Amino acid sequence: MTIGIGLLGLGTVGAGVAEILATPEGRHPLVAELELRRVAVRDLQRTRPIQLPSELLSTEPEAVVDDPAVDIVVEVMGGLEPARSLILRAIAAGKPVVTANKAVIARHGEEIAAAAAAAGVYVLLEAAVGGGIPIIEPLKQSLGANRIQRVSGIINGTTNYILSRMAAEGADYAAVLADAQRLGYAEADPAADVQGADAADKIAILTGLAYGGSVPREAIPTEGIDQLDARDVTYADQLGFVVKLLAVSQRIETATDGDPQLLDVRVHPTLLPRSHPLAGVNGVFNAILVEGEPVGQVMFYGPGAGSGPTASAVVADILNIAGGPPGIDPLLAAGSWRQCRLIDGARTTHRNYVRLRTTDQPGVIGRIGTCFGDAGVSIQSIVQFEADSEAAEIVVITHEVLEADFRSALDAIAALPEVQRVAACLRTL
Ligand code: NAP
Numbered sequence: 001m002t003i004g005i006g007l008l009g010l011g012t013v014g015a016g017v018a019e020i021l022a023t024p025e026g027r028h029p030l031v032a033e034l035e036l037r038r039v040a041v042r043d044l045q046r047t048r049p050i051q052l053p054s055e056l057l058s059t060e061p062e063a064v065v066d067d068p069a070v071d072i073v074v075e076v077m078g079g080l081e082p083a084r085s086l087i088l089r090a091i092a093a094g095k096p097v098v099t100a101n102k103a104v105i106a107r108h109g110e111e112i113a114a115a116a117a118a119a120g121v122y123v124l125l126e127a128a129v130g131g132g133i134p135i136i137e138p139l140k141q142s143l144g145a146n147r148i149q150r151v152s153g154i155i156n157g158t159t160n161y162i163l164s165r166m167a168a169e170g171a172d173y174a175a176v177l178a179d180a181q182r183l184g185y186a187e188a189d190p191a192a193d194v195q196g197a198d199a200a201d202k203i204a205i206l207t208g209l210a211y212g213g214s215v216p217r218e219a220i221p222t223e224g225i226d227q228l229d230a231r232d233v234t235y236a237d238q239l240g241f242v243v244k245l246l247a248v249s250q251r252i253e254t255a256t257d258g259d260p261q262l263l264d265v266r267v268h269p270t271l272l273p274r275s276h277p278l279a280g281v282n283g284v285f286n287a288i289l290v291e292g293e294p295v296g297q298v299m300f301y302g303p304g305a306g307s308g309p310t311a312s313a314v315v316a317d318i319l320n321i322a323g324g325p326p327g328i329d330p331l332l333a334a335g336s337w338r339q340c341r342l343i344d345g346a347r348t349t350h351r352n353y354v355r356l357r358t359t360d361q362p363g364v365i366g367r368i369g370t371c372f373g374d375a376g377v378s379i380q381s382i383v384q385f386e387a388d389s390e391a392a393e394i395v396v397i398t399h400e401v402l403e404a405d406f407r408s409a410l411d412a413i414a415a416l417p418e419v420q421r422v423a424a425c426l427r428t429l
């Protein structure tokens with residue numbers, strides 16, 4: 001018996017899905033049982049990488065969801081609305097949903113999961129994080145026995161592609177971003193990629209799965225690469241580090257009865273020592289490091305964006321639904337089972353990289369050191385990189401210190417008459 005697929009969107013990901021469905025040879029036998037029955041697009045005249053019979057295409061996504069010939073709804077249109085309403089509409093009609101839309105899941109995941117549980121249908125989202133990398137189902141199922149301590153990763157392909165090419169070729173930021181868009185890695189509005197919002201959406205989803213309860217998406221401290229100065233990439237390199245946009249979700253305290261889990265969840269450019277397992281992840285590749293007890297460290301690595309890899313994850317979800325037993329498998333269905341809350345940023349501890357522009361005169365480094373010492377901030381290294389008649393550039397790497405202490409040291413340093421400005425401040429592993 002064939003299974004009818006309704007596709008909401010025929011862009012980068014949708015076209016990749018249609019391509020897999022149209023070429024079942026050599027794939028899992030169930031792929032041949034999947035039939036693309038309706039496809040929603042915005043513009044019927046647009047030239048597309050895959051030609052579909054025109055009668056399949058519609059500009060009315062509701063009609064695709066409602067079509068009785070559609071058994072599984074695949075949402076790959078992106079954006080919050082109408083995507084959220086269409087997913088809920090499919091659920092209300094008793095139709096399982098597969099989505100790649102991390103923006104909608106990060107913000108409305110609880111509502112969608114509750115509606116799906118009430119209706120007894122699946123909403124699967126493997127493609128929403130890590131493109132072609134299986135990470136959602138492993139976190140939900142294969143690692144389910146663990147107490148997860150930390151999930152950290154490079155989970156935005158566009159920014160990793162940009163950072164890798166900037167570091168390797170000294171390439172221009174805007175030119176590399178344009179390449180990423182042409183290759184289908186970047187979101188329609190690349191601001192979400194370069195400002196860190198896309199990675200924050202993804203770490204919000206991974207947090208919910210890893211710790212069994214969501215955190216408010218808008219409360220996740222997020223910093224992208226759009227303010228990153230190429231000079232810090234160069235200095236980091238000279239000090240033995242690479243700069244990556246890292247998303248981190250870490251358990252600070254284990255929940256006791258009635259007490260929510262305390263988590264530290266954040267996205268920011270980070271200096272990684274070259275020996276770190278994530279430091280060698282380059283280009284559009286993503287990697288996610290999961291640390292749990294008793295498993296230890298498990299790393300997931302692969303292509304994090306693009307048409308084919310993302311479609312691979314979408315079609316795997318369709319196969320899970322199409323080939324699964326009737327009824328809901330609690331491991332495949334998502335759900336929260338405990339409360340989580342975010343730690344106050346001032347109470348977190350980090351290693352830091354700071355670049356200061358100062359006048360070049362005797363005693364400046366000493367005074368900077370005193371400010372750090374007075375605030376209880378231990379310094380690992382302090383180096384002067386450049387000096388001209390105008391200014392010197394001093395880079396400090398701290399040991400792991402309390403954020404509140406570090407900020408008070410920076411305030412004192414910024415007030416020194418010899419310090420022109422705190423030019424950069426980055427986290428360091
Ligand atoms: P895209 O290339 O912009 O494609 C979006 C598709 O949806 C287009 O075909 C568009 O129609 C259609 N569409 C949008 N709004 C519509 C509406 N209101 N009614 C009907 N059709 C509508 O986006 P994409 O890169 O494929 O991404 C799709 C989703 O997958 C997003 O949620 C994205 O975050 C996620 N994702 C993308 C990647 C990736 O590498 N690109 C990876 C993982 C996850 P037209 O073609 O007519 O404009």
Ligand code: HSE
Nearest residue numbers: 156157158185187305
């Ligand atoms: N724009 C996203 C990225 C697509 O660059 O990773 C994959 O989610």
